[in-house]
Amino acid sequence: MTDFTSLVTETPAEHPFAPFVRILGKGKRGARNMTRTEAREAMGMVLDEKVEDTQLGAFLMLLRHKEESPDELAGFTEAVRERLHAPELTVDIDWPTYAGKKRHLPWYLLAAKCLAQNGVRVLMHGGGAHTAGRLYSEQLLGLLEIPLCRNWQAVGEALEQHNIAFFPLGDWAPQLQRMIDLRNTLGLRSPIHSLARILNPLGARCGLQSIFHPGYQGVHRDASSLLGDHAIVIKGDGGEVEINPDTISHLYGTTDGQPWDEEWPALSDRRHVKPATLDPHHLVAIWKGDIEDSYPQLALIATMALALRGLGLTRAEAFAQAEQYWANRNRSI
Structure with a gap:
């Protein structure tokens, strides 16, 4: 039958x-x-x-x-x-890191670490190693002694003790992490990669955002304006919040719902040669001052200046402050 x-x-x-x-x-x-x-x-x-x-x-x-x-x-x-239910914690800079680097080392990590040494409270968050061939923040936290936090209490403690905390997206927004992880199932990155950069979960004084693809920077700035957030969006190196010193940098800012723009000139007369390999220990050597290298020092000082610009300094003041912070950093690691 x-x-x-x-x-x-x-x-x-x-x-x-x-x-x-x-x-x-x-x-x-x-x-x-x-x-x-x-x-x-x-x-x-x-x-x-x-x-x-x-x-x-x-x-x-x-x-x-x-x-x-x-x-x-x-x-x-x-x-x-x-739906976050995040505690009230004082943060100066919200620093999303979701792209990974493939051309240069993530010098922005040294910039964030140096700012934290000087009292700037930084929350970093990311979505893990979702694309092959890139170097992600999560892979370098231990090497650079940046606190990895797995809950809000640990974030608060790290901010109090070190002025910096890295909080994986999956620990505070697991549904968003699940959508990011669909990248290799769907074959394309989803809009969640963009959304995560805007979230600023603790309401930091300034949210830094990096969008690599042309045309998206203005969209992100407009979204932050609608939310009433203070934010600066750039086309950072590799999609991370890191100034490329070899090119002109356009800052798409918004403050109190009002957009503003600023253009920073290139810091080098000629382009630097891309390194043949990305050795994470080069980050440590630069931090300790064991070696001198023009590109990373220009990149990380300019990236610190970007954050300080977001906290109200003029461009000239921000660069002067960043250079002073870098020169006087505690080089132990």
């Missing part, structure tokens, strides 16, 4: 998340951006795990194809912040 599946004689109810997929995917003429409210609601459902895996994959890839709008990024951020 053959068993047949039951006939569908009644139209099944639509899944509550389906309208958001339809907004993004309803053809060339029917698709549109989500409003800020719609984006907040959609991300809220994702974070509350009220979405099917198939819907999530479709949602992320439709966003990736369309490219996120400022309203969508602002709405997503609001949904995340509403």
Whole structure:
């Protein structure tokens, strides 16, 4: 006897998340951006795990194809912040690090460490080694003695004792980490890589952001403006918050909801030669002063100046302060 599946004689109810997929995917003429409210609601459902895996994959890839709008990024951020339950901790700089480096070593780690030695409180966060062939912050924390924290209490203690803490995304926003980890399943990076840079989970005085692809910097700045955040967005080396001293750097800033722009000239007359290999111990040697190397010193001093610019100093003041910090650093490691 053959068993047949039951006939569908009644139209099944639509899944509550389906309208958001339809907004993004309803053809060339029917698709549109989500409003800020719609984006907040959609991300809220994702974070509350009220979405099917198939819907999530479709949602992320439709966003990736369309490219996120400022309203969508602002709405997503609001949904995340509403669910964080983070403690009230004083932070000066929010420093997202999600890209990894492949052309140069992550000199931004020395910049952050040097700022922390001088009383600037820095929260760093990242999403792990998601792409082969890159060097990630998480792989170097022990070498550089940057505290790795696995809960908010440890973050507070590290900030009090060392003025710097690294908090993996998976420990404070596991749903977002899961979406980042879909990169090798879907074959493309999802918009969560961009979203994580905006989150500023502890409401730091200034959020630094780096977006490598042209055109996205303004979108991120506009999203931060909508949120009322003080932020500076750059096209950093390799997608990390690190000034490339060989090129002009454009700062896309926002303060009190008002955008501003600033252009920093290149710091070198000619381009430096890219190193043949990336040896992490070169970071330690530069920190200790065992070797001199033009590119890293220019890069890390300019990156410190970027952070200090975000804390209210003028460009000239920021560079002078950064150079003083670097010259007087505690070289033990």
